[in-house]
Amino acid sequence: MAVRPKVLITKIGLDGHDRGSRIVAAHLRDAGMEVVYTPPWQELAAVVKLALEEDVDVIGLSSLATDHLIVPKLMTKLRAAGLGDVAVIVGGIVPDEDEKALLDAGVARVFHPGAPLESISAFVRDAALRVRAARFPAQEA
Amino acid sequence: MNQPLQEPVPASIEDAQIRWRADYDARIGMDRQVNNRSGIPIKPLYTPLDVDAARFDADVGFPGQAPYTRGIYPTMHRGRTWTQRQLVGLGTPAAYNERLRDILGQGATAVSLIPCNSVFRGYDMDEVDEELLGTCGVVANTADHMATCLDGVDLARTSCAMNDPSPFTLLAFMLATARRRGVDWRAISGTSNQSDYLSHFVANHMFFRIALPGARRILTDHIAWCAAHVPRWNALSVVGQHMQQAGATPAEAMAFALCSAIQFADDCVAAGMSPDEFLPRFTFFFDISLSFFEEIAKFRAGRRIWARLTRARYGARDPRSSRFKFHAQTSGVDLTRQQPLNNIARVTAQAIAGIFGGLQSMHTDAYDEALSCPTQFGARIAVATQNILREEAHLTDVIDPLGGSYYVEALTNEMEERIAAVMASVEASGGMYRAVESGMVQRLIGASAQRHQEAIESGAQTVVGVNAYQVDEDAQSRPALARPYPAQIGAHLREFADWKAQRSSGTVAAALDDLARSAGAQGGDNIFGRVVEAAAVGCTHGEICGTLRRELGFGRPLALV
Numbered sequence: 001m002a003v004r005p006k007v008l009i010t011k012i013g014l015d016g017h018d019r020g021s022r023i024v025a026a027h028l029r030d031a032g033m034e035v036v037y038t039p040p041w042q043e044l045a046a047v048v049k050l051a052l053e054e055d056v057d058v059i060g061l062s063s064l065a066t067d068h069l070i071v072p073k074l075m076t077k078l079r080a081a082g083l084g085d086v087a088v089i090v091g092g093i094v095p096d097e098d099e100k101a102l103l104d105a106g107v108a109r110v111f112h113p114g115a116p117l118e119s120i121s122a123f124v125r126d127a128a129l130r131v132r133a134a135r136f137p138a139q140e141a
Numbered sequence: 142m143n144q145p146l147q148e149p150v151p152a153s154i155e156d157a158q159i160r161w162r163a164d165y166d167a168r169i170g171m172d173r174q175v176n177n178r179s180g181i182p183i184k185p186l187y188t189p190l191d192v193d194a195a196r197f198d199a200d201v202g203f204p205g206q207a208p209y210t211r212g213i214y215p216t217m218h219r220g221r222t223w224t225q226r227q228l229v230g231l232g233t234p235a236a237y238n239e240r241l242r243d244i245l246g247q248g249a250t251a252v253s254l255i256p257c258n259s260v261f262r263g264y265d266m267d268e269v270d271e272e273l274l275g276t277c278g279v280v281a282n283t284a285d286h287m288a289t290c291l292d293g294v295d296l297a298r299t300s301c302a303m304n305d306p307s308p309f310t311l312l313a314f315m316l317a318t319a320r321r322r323g324v325d326w327r328a329i330s331g332t333s334n335q336s337d338y339l340s341h342f343v344a345n346h347m348f349f350r351i352a353l354p355g356a357r358r359i360l361t362d363h364i365a366w367c368a369a370h371v372p373r374w375n376a377l378s379v380v381g382q383h384m385q386q387a388g389a390t391p392a393e394a395m396a397f398a399l400c401s402a403i404q405f406a407d408d409c410v411a412a413g414m415s416p417d418e419f420l421p422r423f424t425f426f427f428d429i430s431l432s433f434f435e436e437i438a439k440f441r442a443g444r445r446i447w448a449r450l451t452r453a454r455y456g457a458r459d460p461r462s463s464r465f466k467f468h469a470q471t472s473g474v475d476l477t478r479q480q481p482l483n484n485i486a487r488v489t490a491q492a493i494a495g496i497f498g499g500l501q502s503m504h505t506d507a508y509d510e511a512l513s514c515p516t517q518f519g520a521r522i523a524v525a526t527q528n529i530l531r532e533e534a535h536l537t538d539v540i541d542p543l544g545g546s547y548y549v550e551a552l553t554n555e556m557e558e559r560i561a562a563v564m565a566s567v568e569a570s571g572g573m574y575r576a577v578e579s580g581m582v583q584r585l586i587g588a589s590a591q592r593h594q595e596a597i598e599s600g601a602q603t604v605v606g607v608n609a610y611q612v613d614e615d616a617q618s619r620p621a622l623a624r625p626y627p628a629q630i631g632a633h634l635r636e637f638a639d640w641k642a643q644r645s646s647g648t649v650a651a652a653l654d655d656l657a658r659s660a661g662a663q664g665g666d667n668i669f670g671r672v673v674e675a676a677a678v679g680c681t682h683g684e685i686c687g688t689l690r691r692e693l694g695f696g697r698p699l700a701l702v
Contacts, residue, residue, distance in 0.1 A: 013270070013273055014259055014261065014262045015347050016261075016345060016346030016698070018698075019386070019387050019388055019590055022701070025702045035702070037700055038700060040346055065347075065514070066258075069270075069273060070270050070273065073272075093511060093512065096619060112478050113477065113478040113511050114477055114604070114606075114607040116598060117594070
């Protein structure tokens, strides 16, 4: 059975620029994925709750104006909720030194401005497959 | 020495055009279809046949004369160049003041203040994640903070733009500062940037704080209050920039801005104001993309539509009511993270388009904007770019230097038609307020953003360093990042807590009660007047916004993909 990845596309923190998150969400949807999309300014607890209730494989966080600085806090909360296996990706304006901090905090990948949409959907599909395989090892065909 | 023409002179321009077309078709091979970002097909050549010479007086005319196609003032940049207004916002009020003085010393001529995103969201510094404080703007929550931000700035002589969404607390803090310094409010000039709540609901949601009906009421109150108390203040800046940065085409962005202006003007008329009382203080704010001629035509067409509209729809008689004053900012969306120094070239081209478009005020983006909040180094180059264009490149010697170009005049006409068509569809759906409430505008913008993205992904639109001419880059070559020192922010937080503890809680509570009652009443009392009073007696930004949020509802944009 083909895996249909399920992705949450959201924005945490204070910024409201959503061109990037809307474009990526529309692209993933058009690429056949199930997309849960939220407006900006989600509380960290709300993201954790949504990820749990919607049973997503991947969380995509869009950041334009430094909101990526609280991603490590979100990672801690996800692990505390038993969602440490969900792949978290970040897209947007992330300076190099901050990218390293995000990867150290457990973020799977950071996409910078100019990243082709195909590279994002390919990564999300692979990440979702890995998450599913780890969750349901018996069903591996 | 000139050789005599060997070829026979064609009998007419039509004959010459037919001959050129045949030569062109024979040599070009497969001609590529060229459309501008607004979807207008662009021909390889424009000639006198593309413009109607008989319409010159009515459509083009002279600068300073309706329909102002060639500029809103008789002298334009030959007389006075644009206001060089760089956005500055950083860390603590003291750090902001230091950067501001540096920029003013480098040639900037006006103040602009960008507050921290926590301020944009309507919160005080002690209500949000500390990690985010001061990373993108100055953490100003009180009149005292504003006094520090503007230390050494002559408020009676410096135009101040506050990036200050409804309920306009930053202006209230500035007025409190002016009163303490003994500066007459009637001498104060500047603009309430980000007063256009419709653009915030549609696009740059960062600025959206209060639900649509409340935001609508506060804006009308703000315009009326400023007209009475701060007459040189531009209470309204209608923003097409957010829409275009979110993906709208240049024609759509201009159309949406004009439709928003109509909505605000209709609301002012409904509130009993006379058009010639408020229209002279309407200003606009636009994006300048890299689509060079399209941007120039966009601005020329916008001026023409506004001049006709203010007369036809509102019966404006004061010429100032029909002058389309605008600030413009070079487009950040067009900048790349790859080979970031290339952005200096992009910003330069964008800025020239804005200058030829006849702008009154400009912000040039720093080249490092796609990497981080701009560094001081990047900000200085952005200012220098304007200085070079203004004083070295001879761009300002002639007014509207592209006026009369067959291409620019024809494109101005076509952009005007395209803008008018979008405006008609918004009007048909009940006006801008209804069109954003229903999500119609957001959907159009989303579709245009996707089309632009597809053009980049397919390579139809070249982006140097992204989909063409890539080079291997060394991360070390990217500029180092400036962040406010966490220690400074920590001290700022502690001082804020101490200051709050020492305030007269009774005075603050009474002012907030008055504000709540004003908002709770169905009109009759000016809400912004109460904001000004609350700010003067020590209420904080978060307290004022929180009170209005409780009374008028919190704004959430539509989630549309």
